Amino acid sequence: MADTTIKVDPDTRDRLMVLARERGMTMRDLLTELAGATPTREELRKRYEATKTYCETHFGVTLTDDDHDRAEQAWKDLEAGRPVDSL
Incomplete structure (x- = not known):
């Protein structure tokens, strides 16, 4: 090498x-x-899609883009030490 x-x-x-x-x-x-x-951005995207499909298939939950955006904001708030409203 x-x-x-x-x-x-x-x-x-x-x-x-x-x-x-x-x-x-x-x-x-x-x-x-x-x-x-x-992980790369592409690997994260694939992981997200696989997780979304799994949730829809096994739990009957349909995740929307709005759900994704709200969850992302919740993580940002947690990391910044801000209070998080329920999702």
Whole structure:
């Protein structure tokens, strides 16, 4: 496997090194793990469609675009520490 250099600022490099050490792995392994565990937008879209189809098939629930938008807003509010109204 050919190596590639990734340029990051020193603070980011140092943080990656600490994270790798805490996990008992190399920075290369940490970055490989991160890249493998982080879905692309296309993978997220496919996951959403599969979940929507599953809910419709197994639970008889039809999810609308409005339902999706409300759920997305609820997650944003939770992440920001804002109160969330019931969905």
